[in-house]
Amino acid sequence: MPATPSWPPKSAPRLFVAEPLSEGLVVDIGGNQAHYLARVMRVSAGDTVILCDNQTGEWTAEVSDVAKRYLTLTVTNQLRPREEVPDFWLCAALLKKDCFDLVLEKATELGVARIQPVLMRRCVADKLNLERASTIVTEAAEQCARTALPKLEEPVKLEALLRHWPEDRLLFFADEDGGRPANAAFAASAGPAALLVGPEGGFDDAERAMLRNHPAVSPISLGPRILRGETAAIAATALWMGIKGDWPDEK
């Protein structure tokens, strides 16, 4: 995967927009994004902004007008095509708000393809504000220079997740009661993968039995300590990226 180019400067603001980008396209930016560009980043006419559309990739755009509530930009050059994303899903138990916010942000930075919130019997939280979650994911992608957004799904119950699980995807189940060491399990695996991490109270006996009987599930251990759910999700995702993801790619 190519490194971020040296021009424009890394400090140029980056934003995801909804419409597909192309050279010469004129884009109006309003709402919070306009506030961010005009008031926080203090961009003015002639400045360069980096735009991504989650479809074609990353582009430079020149600010042509700064009005009170919106900015107008003209797309100039393509910097990078949309990146290839490692085929790794994070299926994380819905945690209390701040903890799950952290999971959303770090999973995005680490490069997962899909984030699937999962409802389990011992979850403390039972609802996710999808719009707010999507903003966290988008801002994390802007900050870390991703050109692709992870797909963020609505929460599903564990039973439903397993019932519809795709045959060809391995599901690593982070089990605090023990399993194969995660580094060995990841290294020995091939193909599409996913990680399941439990909630604050862990998995109950029925959930653990259902998981251990599922043909796609591979129980893993994340070491001798009991990690918080958010730590387990972030640490195991980082470990998978280091062994099977895009960390080993030459820049």
Ligand code: SAM
């Ligand atoms: N209440 C549980 C207990 O005391 O046994 C702990 C649950 S832990 C806070 C949340 C989740 O993180 C677990 O369900 C599991 O998915 C994951 N986890 C934490 N430590 C782990 C470890 N050492 N090995 C595998 N998974 C772990």
